[in-house]
Amino acid sequence: MDKAGSVPSTPLERGGPFDxxxxxxxxxxxxxxxxxxxxxxxxxxxxxxxxxxxxxxxCPLHCVFCFNPIDYTRYGTExxxxxxxxALRESREIGATQLGFSGGEPLVRDDLExxxxxxxxxxxxxxxxxxxxxxxxxxxxAFKDGGLDHIQLSFQDSTRExxxxxxxxxxxxxxxxxxxxxxxxxxxxxxxxxxxxLNIDHIQEILDMAEKMEVEYLELANTQYYGWxxxxxxxxxxxxxxxxxxxxxxxxxxxxxxxxxxxxxxxPDYYENRPKACVNGWGSVFITVxxxxxxxxxxxARQLPGITFPNVRDADMKWIWYDSPAFNKYRGDSWMKExxxxxxxxxxxxxxxxxxxxxxxxxxxxxxxVCDLSPHHHVVLEAVDKAQQQSKAATTPAKPIIPIMYRDxxxxxxxxxxxxxxxxxxxTV
Amino acid sequence: xxxxAERAVLNADxxxxxxxHFRLQWEPAQQAHVLLYPEGMVKLSGSAGEILKRxxxxxxIDSIVKSLEQAFPGAxxxxxxxxxxxxxxxxxxxxxxxAA
Numbered sequence: 450m451d452k453a454g455s456v457p458s459t460p461l462e463r464g465g466p467f468d469x470x471x472x473x474x475x476x477x478x479x480x481x482x483x484x485x486x487x488x489x490x491x492x493x494x495x496x497x498x499x500x501x502x503x504x505x506x507x508c509p510l511h512c513v514f515c516f517n518p519i520d521y522t523r524y525g526t527e528x529x530x531x532x533x534x535x536a537l538r539e540s541r542e543i544g545a546t547q548l549g550f551s552g553g554e555p556l557v558r559d560d561l562e563x564x565x566x567x568x569x570x571x572x573x574x575x576x577x578x579x580x581x582x583x584x585x586x587x588x589x590x591a592f593k594d595g596g597l598d599h600i601q602l603s604f605q606d607s608t609r610e611x612x613x614x615x616x617x618x619x620x621x622x623x624x625x626x627x628x629x630x631x632x633x634x635x636x637x638x639x640x641x642x643x644x645x646x647l648n649i650d651h652i653q654e655i656l657d658m659a660e661k662m663e664v665e666y667l668e669l670a671n672t673q674y675y676g677w678x679x680x681x682x683x684x685x686x687x688x689x690x691x692x693x694x695x696x697x698x699x700x701x702x703x704x705x706x707x708x709x710x711x712x713x714x715x716x717p718d719y720y721e722n723r724p725k726a727c728v729n730g731w732g733s734v735f736i737t738v739x740x741x742x743x744x745x746x747x748x749x750a751r752q753l754p755g756i757t758f759p760n761v762r763d764a765d766m767k768w769i770w771y772d773s774p775a776f777n778k779y780r781g782d783s784w785m786k787e788x789x790x791x792x793x794x795x796x797x798x799x800x801x802x803x804x805x806x807x808x809x810x811x812x813x814x815x816x817x818x819v820c821d822l823s824p825h826h827h828v829v830l831e832a833v834d835k836a837q838q839q840s841k842a843a844t845t846p847a848k849p850i851i852p853i854m855y856r857d858x859x860x861x862x863x864x865x866x867x868x869x870x871x872x873x874x875x876x877t878v
Numbered sequence: 879x880x881x882x883a884e885r886a887v888l889n890a891d892x893x894x895x896x897x898x899h900f901r902l903q904w905e906p907a908q909q910a911h912v913l914l915y916p917e918g919m920v921k922l923s924g925s926a927g928e929i930l931k932r933x934x935x936x937x938x939i940d941s942i943v944k945s946l947e948q949a950f951p952g953a954x955x956x957x958x959x960x961x962x963x964x965x966x967x968x969x970x971x972x973x974x975x976x977a978a
Contacts, residue, residue: 574919639916
C-alpha cells in the first residue's frame with residue numbers, strides 16, 4: 450500500500466489520518482470545534498478517536514516513498530489474531546471509533562476478514578487502506594459481509610520502471626479490476642495517488658485515468674518525508690515549478706469535471722511556512738498499533754530516542770492512553786521550547802510534528818523546522834533549494850546522486866545493520 | 879454527489895434519509911451521538927443527535943418535528959429543527975429519499 454502523505458493544504462479538506470502521519474485529523478478538530486474545542490492542555494486527556502492498525506509490515510510492493518520504518522525487518526513477530534482483538538477491544542472501550550487497517554499491505558494477513566468483522570461488531574467504523582493487491586471477489590464479498598465500511602485504494606508503482614509509472618498497463622488493468630469490484634460491492638470509489646518528482650509531471654494522465662475509473666474521491670497527496678521517503682527525499686521532492694504546473698492542471702480538470710469527482714491536492718509540507726498540526730497533538734486523538742504490537746501516538750514515533758513505547762502484549766490500552774509516560778511525553782505544552790512556548794499558534798499547530806523535528810534537528814522537542822519561525826528552518830529551505838537544482842539537473846547530463854532505495858527486505862536489513870552498528874538513526878540530513 | 883443547482887428543496891412533506899456511507903451511532907465514551915463516514919466523524923450536540931436519530935428514511939420532516947415536540951413538550955422546536963436540517967443537508971449528512 451502507499452503511504453506517503455497528505456497534509457491537507459487547507460484545514461477543511463477531507464482525508465483521514467490513516468495514510469500519512471497524522472495531519473488531517475486537523476479537519477476533524479474543526480468539525481468538533483463548534484461543540485468541543487480541542488484544548489491542548491486539559492488535565493485529563495480526551496479519549497482517543499482513531500486507531501490505525503498496521504497489521505503487517507509485509508508488502509508485495511517496494512515503493513520508494515513509503516513511510517514505514519526503514520529498519521522494519523528487525524522488529525519482532527507480528528501480533529496474533531487474538532492479540533489484535535485484545536488491542537481492538539480495549540481501544541474501543543476507551544472510545545476509539547474510526548479504525549484503519551493498514552500496513553504494509555493489510556491484505557497479506559489472512560485473518561483480516563476476522564479482524565474486520567469483529568471490529569465492526571465492536572462498533573468501529575472500519576476503513577481498509579490498500580494497494581488492492583490481493584483483493585479478489587471472494588475477499589471483498591467476505592469484507593462486505595463482515596461490515597467493512599470503506600476501502601481506500603492506492604495507486605502505486607509496482608514495477609521498478611519509474612518512467613513507466615503511468616503507462617504500465619499491468620498496473621492500470623489491476624487497478625481497473627479492483628475499482629470495478631469496489632463499485633460492484635457498493636463502496637465509494639476513493640483513490641489515493643502519491644505524488645513526487647518522478648510522477649508529478651504525469652498529472653494529466655493520472656487525472657484522465659481517475660476519470661476512466663469513475664473515481665468519486667481522488668487524493669493527490671505529495672510525498673511526506675518520513676521513513677523510506679526521507680531516505681529518498683532528494684529523488685522525490687518536486688520543484689516549485691512542477692508543483693505549480695500540477696496544481697494548475699488539477700484546477701482546470703476540477704473545473705471541467707465538477708461534482709462528479711472530489712479532488713484533494715496536497716502540497717509537501719516543506720513548501721509551507723507553518724507546520725501541520727500533526728496528529729492533532731501528541732496523545733490527543735490518535736493511536737497507532739504496529740505489526741509487532743507497539744502502541745504509538747503516531748506511526749513514525751518509534752524512531753524517537755529516550756521513549757519506551759508500551760506493547761499491547763503486556764499492557765492495557767487504557768493505561769497506555771491515559772497513564773503511560775510515552776503518551777504523556779508531549780501532551781499539553783509544558784515540554785515546548787521557544788519559539789513555540791510563547792507563540793500564539795501553539796494551540797493550533799502544537800509545534801508541528803515531533804518526528805520531523807527529531808529527524809531534521811535532532812531534538813523532538815524543537816519546533817518543527819517547516820515553521821519559518823524555527824531557528825532550524827534553513828534545513829527545510831536547503832532541501833527545497835536542492836529540489837530546484839535537481840530538477841534542472843534532470844534535463845542536463847545526469848549528476849551522480851545517491852541511488853534510490855527501494856523499500857524491500859534486503860535494503861531494510863542492510864540499513865538495520867548500519868543502524869545497529871552505530872546505534873543511531875540513519876538520516877539523510 | 880449532486881450539486882447545489884440540482885438539489886431538491888426540502889419541505890415539510892419530504893421524507894429524508896441518512897446516505898449509505900454515513901453511520902449514526904451513540905458513543906458511550908463521548909456521551910454523544912456521532913456521525914461516521916470514510917475516515918472521518920462529526921460529534922453531534924444533544925439536540926442534533928435527537929433530530930438525526932429520527933431520520934429513518936420513512937418519516938417526513940413534519941413527523942420528525944412532531945415526534946420531537948412530543949419528546950420535549952413545551953418548546954417550539956420547528957424553526958430550530960428546520961434550520962439544523964438545512965445545515966445537515968448542505969453538509970450531505972441527510973438527503974431526500976428517492977421515491978420508490
